[in-house]
Structure formats: C-alpha cells, structure tokens
Amino acid sequence: xxxxxxxxxxxxxxxxxxxxxxxxxxxxxxxxxxxxxxxxxxxxxxxxxxxxxxxxxxxxxxxxxxxxxxxxxxxxxxxxxxxxxxxxxxxxxxxxxxxxxxxxxxxxxxxxxxxxxxxxxxxxxxxxxxxxxxxxxxxxxxxxxxx
Amino acid sequence: xxxxxxxxxxxxxxxxxxxxxxxxxxxxxxxxxxxxxxxxxxxxxxxxxxxxxxxxxxxxxxxxxxxxxxxxxxxxxxxxxxxxxxxxxxxxxxxxxxxxxxxxxxxxxxxxxxxxxxxxxxxxxxxxxxxxxxxxxxxxxxxxxxx
Numbered sequence: 001x002x003x004x005x006x007x008x009x010x011x012x013x014x015x016x017x018x019x020x021x022x023x024x025x026x027x028x029x030x031x032x033x034x035x036x037x038x039x040x041x042x043x044x045x046x047x048x049x050x051x052x053x054x055x056x057x058x059x060x061x062x063x064x065x066x067x068x069x070x071x072x073x074x075x076x077x078x079x080x081x082x083x084x085x086x087x088x089x090x091x092x093x094x095x096x097x098x099x100x101x102x103x104x105x106x107x108x109x110x111x112x113x114x115x116x117x118x119x120x121x122x123x124x125x126x127x128x129x130x131x132x133x134x135x136x137x138x139x140x141x142x143x144x145x146x147x
Numbered sequence: 148x149x150x151x152x153x154x155x156x157x158x159x160x161x162x163x164x165x166x167x168x169x170x171x172x173x174x175x176x177x178x179x180x181x182x183x184x185x186x187x188x189x190x191x192x193x194x195x196x197x198x199x200x201x202x203x204x205x206x207x208x209x210x211x212x213x214x215x216x217x218x219x220x221x222x223x224x225x226x227x228x229x230x231x232x233x234x235x236x237x238x239x240x241x242x243x244x245x246x247x248x249x250x251x252x253x254x255x256x257x258x259x260x261x262x263x264x265x266x267x268x269x270x271x272x273x274x275x276x277x278x279x280x281x282x283x284x285x286x287x288x289x290x291x292x293x294x
Contacts, residue, residue: 051209052218052241053200062198071199086265087241090234094199114263118233 006079009033010103010130013079016043016056017137023048027137030056030080032064032073039076040064056080057088061095072096074122081134083110083127089118101126103134153226156180157250157277160226163190163203164284170195174284177203177227179211179220186223187211203227204235208242219243221269228281230257230274236265248273250281 009031016029020043032040042059046052057080065071077099084092084102089111092100100123111118119125156178163176167190179187189206193199204227212218224246231239231249236258239247247270258265266272 046218046241050216050218051212053205053209053238058200062200065198069197071193071197085237085241087234087237090232090237091200094193094232094234114261114265116261116263118261 003036006101006126006129009038009077009079010081010101012038012041013081013103014130014133014137016041017081017134020044020056021137021141027141028056028080028082030060030078032060033077033079034064034068034073034075039067053087055085055088057084058091061091061097065095074098077101081130082106082138083112085109086111086114086118092123093118093120096120097123099124099126101129103127103129104131104138150183153248153273153276156185156224156226157228157248159185159188160228160250161277161280161284163188164228164281167191167203168284168288174288175203175227175229177207177225179207180224180226181211181215181220181222186214200234202232202235204231205238208238208244212242221245224248228277229253229285230259232256233258233261233265239270240265240267243267244270246271246273248276250274250276251278251285 012031013029017027021027025044028044030042031038040060040063042056044056045054073095079101081103083106159178160176164174168174172191175191178185187207187210189203191203192201220242226248228250230253
C-alpha cells in the first residue's frame with residue numbers, strides 16, 4: 001500500500017477549499033484521515049446551509065464520526081486549509097482529535113490567539129504546510145468580494 | 148398576546164433537558180426565542196447522533212437559522228440549561244446572538260473559564276435562572292451513570 005504524505009492530504013483539503021471557492025463560500029476545506037485513508041471530506045458551507053456552524057471542520061468531524069461509528073477521533077488526523085476558529089477548536093477538543101494539521105494561520109479568528117489551551121492535550125498540532133496555496137485562494141476570494 | 152417571562156422560556160429549555168435525560172444523554176436543553184415565539188428547541192444528542200458537535204446549542208442555532216432563513220441571530224434569545232462550552236460559545240459568536248441565558252454554570256467546561264471574551268460583543272448574558280432545577284437533573288444523570 002502506498003503511504004501518502006501530509007502534503008498529499010493537505011492538497012486533498014485544498015481541493016475541498018477550491019470547491020467552496022467555486023460555490024462562493026469562504027474557501028476553507030478539510031479532510032480527516034485514519035490509517036492512510038480519507039474518511040471525511042468537507043468544505044465551508046455557511047452560505048449554502050444558512051448556518052454559521054457549517055465550517056469545514058465541524059462538517060468533517062461529524063462525517064468522520066459517522067464513518068467510524070464512534071464519537072472520538074483519537075486515531076484521526078484532520079487536515080484543514082485555515083487555522084480553526086474557537087468553535088472548531090472546541091469541537092476538536094471534544095473529539096479528542098489525534099492530529100491537527102492546518103495550512104495558513106488566522107491571526108484574527110484563529111483559536112491560537114487565545115493564550116489558554118483550547119485543544120485536547122493529546123492533540124498534536126502541525127501548521128504551515130501548503131500555506132501559500134491556501135492564502136492565495138483566500139486572498140482571491142476576498143478580492144472578488146470587494147470588487 | 149401574552150408576553151412570556153425569561154423563566155417561562157428557561158422552563159421550556161428544561162423540558163428539552165428532560166428529554167435528553169430520558170434518552171440517556173447528558174441532560175442539557177435549549178430553546179431559541181424571537182419576538183415572543185420559540186423558533187428552535189433542541190437537546191444534547193451526542194450519543195444518539197454519535198457526534199461530539201451535537202450539543203443542544205449547536206443544534207438549536209442550526210435550527211433557528213433554518214427557521215429564520217438567516218445566518219445571524221441578532222434578534223434572538225438563546226435559553227440553555229447549562230453554561231455553553233467553548234465550542235458553543237464560538238458558534239454563538241458567529242451567530243451574533245442577541246441574548247444568552249443559561250441556568251447553571253459549568254466551572255469545568257464552561258466558556259467563562261477563559262478570561263478573554265469568546266462571545267460576540269453585542270451578546271447580552273444572563274445566568275442563574277432555574278439553576279437548581281438544571282443542577283438537580285445533571286446530578287441525577289451523573290449519579291445514575293456511576294451506579
């Protein structure tokens with residue numbers, strides 16, 4: 001079996017972000033991987049679903065739990081193209097997520113602007129992978145929005 | 148038209164918590180009210196839905212947005228029987244919730260253990276209404292769980 005790299009998975013998350021972009025949503029995408037397999041793919045759908053809770057991470061966590069038939073995602077790796085917000089960090093906490101990988105940071109709305117730890121103590125965090133690609137997509141979206 | 152009191156609405160939230168209790172879920176209930184009318188009722192369904200994001204508040208915010216056909220809940224009052232967690236505070240932030248009323252506090256998992264403001268600056272917060280009833284239900288649940 002081919003073992004895929006973190007970059008491969010983050011690129012899959014970027015494909016989800018591109019779908020969001022194409023549908024006029026803030027372009028954030030996520031995938032959840034367990035044992036070298038994607039069990040959930042999601043993109044931000046707050047506009048389409050008229051629901052502020054429909055962030056890529058929330059939808060992905062829900063889908064992954066359904067795929068596994070289990071509430072806890074301790075063996076799972078979440079790849080998301082933007083640093084999670086506080087809501088999504090809270091969801092990740094409850095899921096006891098194994099690994100969080102995010103591409104670009106979000107100084108305004110990212111969870112890490114809160115000094116207290118919001119993630120589960122067992123969650124390992126990695127950031128910066130394919131950051132430029134994620135940022136370019138976000139910048140293009142907000143540039144279009146302003147025009 | 149009869150104008151209902153905050154206590155009336157919180158009692159409606161407690162009825163939702165009782166449903167959760169009866170179904171073996173951690174007993175937390177919520178209602179969302181706009182212009183003297185309930186537009187969403189929800190209770191914690193993390194076990195039934197196998198989904199850590201299925202807190203009463205998240206389900207209620209989603210349902211209220213669908214009822215209104217609008218993402219923002221600036222005119223809405225959320226009544227919930229337990230202090231929201233960080234995830235739910237984050238969801239409330241994104242919804243620009245008008246008023247948050249919670250019955251009992253949650254020193255371990257409540258959002259207010261974080262010193263930074265997590266709610267939207269426009270959200271007015273009220274707490275302590277029917278606190279004893281909410282606490283009794285939670286205590287009964289956890290006592291049963293231990294036995």
